Amino acid sequence: MEHQKDKLQQALAKLPTFEPQEDIWAGINRVLDEFPLQNALQKLPFTEPDESVWRKIEGEIGADNKLNLGWWYAAAVIFLTGFGGFWFVKNQPKSAVAYSQETIDLRLQVKNEPLTDQQYEKLKSYCEAETIVCGNKNFRRLQEEYETLSMASKQLQQAMGNYNTEPELIRQFSLLEQEKAEVLNEMAKMI
Amino acid sequence: MKSTDKTRFGKLLLFAILFYGIASNGFQLCRAQNVLQVATKAIEKTVALPAIRTLHINAEKADIELIAWNKTEISIVMELSARHPDKATATTDLAKIQYVADRSGKDYFLRNYILLKEGESKPLSNLKAKYTIHLPASCAVDLKNTFGTIHMKGLTNRLKLNADFCTTSLSNLKGEGLLETTFGELKGAEIAGTFSFTSDHTNLRLENIGGSISMKATYGNVEIIPSSGLSSLAIQSRKALVTLLSKNWQQFDYDINGAYTIMKLPGGFKWKRNTADFKDAFFSKNQLANVQIKTEFGNLTIK
Numbered sequence: 001m002e003h004q005k006d007k008l009q010q011a012l013a014k015l016p017t018f019e020p021q022e023d024i025w026a027g028i029n030r031v032l033d034e035f036p037l038q039n040a041l042q043k044l045p046f047t048e049p050d051e052s053v054w055r056k057i058e059g060e061i062g063a064d065n066k067l068n069l070g071w072w073y074a075a076a077v078i079f080l081t082g083f084g085g086f087w088f089v090k091n092q093p094k095s096a097v098a099y100s101q102e103t104i105d106l107r108l109q110v111k112n113e114p115l116t117d118q119q120y121e122k123l124k125s126y127c128e129a130e131t132i133v134c135g136n137k138n139f140r141r142l143q144e145e146y147e148t149l150s151m152a153s154k155q156l157q158q159a160m161g162n163y164n165t166e167p168e169l170i171r172q173f174s175l176l177e178q179e180k181a182e183v184l185n186e187m188a189k190m191i
Numbered sequence: 192m193k194s195t196d197k198t199r200f201g202k203l204l205l206f207a208i209l210f211y212g213i214a215s216n217g218f219q220l221c222r223a224q225n226v227l228q229v230a231t232k233a234i235e236k237t238v239a240l241p242a243i244r245t246l247h248i249n250a251e252k253a254d255i256e257l258i259a260w261n262k263t264e265i266s267i268v269m270e271l272s273a274r275h276p277d278k279a280t281a282t283t284d285l286a287k288i289q290y291v292a293d294r295s296g297k298d299y300f301l302r303n304y305i306l307l308k309e310g311e312s313k314p315l316s317n318l319k320a321k322y323t324i325h326l327p328a329s330c331a332v333d334l335k336n337t338f339g340t341i342h343m344k345g346l347t348n349r350l351k352l353n354a355d356f357c358t359t360s361l362s363n364l365k366g367e368g369l370l371e372t373t374f375g376e377l378k379g380a381e382i383a384g385t386f387s388f389t390s391d392h393t394n395l396r397l398e399n400i401g402g403s404i405s406m407k408a409t410y411g412n413v414e415i416i417p418s419s420g421l422s423s424l425a426i427q428s429r430k431a432l433v434t435l436l437s438k439n440w441q442q443f444d445y446d447i448n449g450a451y452t453i454m455k456l457p458g459g460f461k462w463k464r465n466t467a468d469f470k471d472a473f474f475s476k477n478q479l480a481n482v483q484i485k486t487e488f489g490n491l492t493i494k
Contacts, residue, residue, distance in 0.1 A: 096232050096233065097230050097231065097232050097282065097285060098230075098231045098232075098233070099228065099229065099230055099231070099278065100229045100231065101226050101227065101228060101229065102226070102227040102229055102274065103225060103226060103227070104225045104226065104227055104276075148392075149392075152356075152374055152392065155356070156338070156356060156374075159252060159337070159338040159356065160317075161316075161317050162315070162317070163227055163274050163275065163276075163316065163317040164317060165227075165274060165317060165319075166338075168340060168358045169338060169356070172356060172358075172374065172375060172376070175394075176374075
């Protein structure tokens with residue numbers, strides 16, 4: 001028996017030996033470690049939170065941030081457009097445009113409808129009732145003359161616009177008004 | 192920094208930026224009340240040989256200065272401008288003024304006009320053009336302008352002028368001219384040649400005018416002071432106030448026909464007809480120069 005035991009041991013010793021690779025041990029280790037965890041996880045209770053909870057959380061995070069972001073966007077837009085506008089004006093391709101300033105002279109502006117036209121309207125309304133004088137050839141000639149002057153005066157006013165700077169145009173305008181007044185006086189004398 | 196401090200700082204910064212934006216705009220608006228922002232564009236050209244025969248100018252609301260000089264070239268400075276309390280409006284309106292400055296053979300064309308592109312609104316600004324031109328005296332000129340001023344000096348060739356609502360002054364002109372004015376005012380001094388004036392509602396004053404002059408005047412004041420170099424003067428007037436002034440009225444022969452005209456003639460005229468409405472008179476000493484005046488309504492004074 002003893003002899004056979006020795007023989008066996010010798011034979012065993014003669015067998016080729018193999019060392020398993022490192023990762024095989026690591027693989028076995030991993031499976032062994034995970035097994036109790038997976039086992040425990042399956043035993044854990046499973047609950048789903050209510051919809052309202054989510055909404056509440058969302059509301060608390062969002063509201064404040066959203067409001068602030070809006071204002072910040074507005075500020076950024078104002079700042080950028082302001083800066084962009086400044087840059088645009090400074091760097092316009094038409095560098096030939098030069099800028100200066102002038103003071104508006106209110107004496108060169110005509111705002112109101114001339115008094116002569118108001119008076120002329122009165123005469124015209126009078127003519128609607130009184131036809132003998134107003135049908136008169138001379139009266140009609142004067143009326144035509146007045147209309148011509150009035151048209152010219154309106155053209156001048158249009159040319160002067162809202163920001164007139166030409167004293168010459170105002171001088172012409174007042175001359176026309178004077179002529180209109182003379183024609184009106186002649187018409188009035190006939191009535 | 193605590194988070195509340197952080198948000199406070201953020202808000203402060205934010206409002207500072209917003210306030211700056213609003214305040215700077217407000218400030219500009221306040222200033223805009225009585226200040227006009229003037230945007231100006233200048234175009235400069237020198238037109239050299241071959242010489243230009245005729246310079247054509249078609250202007251609107253322009254101040255035009257045409258001065259003859261000794262050089263053979265034409266120098267042109269055209270300034271286009273827009274005035275408005277708001278600078279941006281002045282700038283965009285300025286872009287609506289277009290101009291032409293082109294040579295075509297022996298003609299040169301200058302023009303300023305308003306061009307609105309599709310969707311563009313009418314300009315709100317006061318728009319103006321200014322031409323400063325120096326040219327050889329022998330260059331002919333064909334000029335149109337409205338609502339502006341014209342100043343012309345020293346030209347000796349053909350001149351064509353159309354001026355509506357313009358204040359025009361001409362001096363030292365020779366050659367021939369066709370001048371038409373509607374409203375406005377025309378003053379001329381030292382003019383000699385063949386000139387024809389047509390005016391409507393224009394106040395005219397021609398001083399030291401000689402050569403062969405014809406005039407059609409409707410309304411307006413017409414004042415003529417002829418020079419001794421006058422060879423003929425023909426005036427046709429309707430409803431105008433015509434005055435002829437000379438140092439010695441007897442140096443010319445006169446032929447006068449007036450209908451419904453208030454006349455003041457010096458003693459020495461002979462009457463062909465002298466009724467309340469019709470007055471025909473003449474004065475003849477076989478002078479070289481002849482004055483013919485036909486009037487309808489209005490006044491005529493010879494001194």
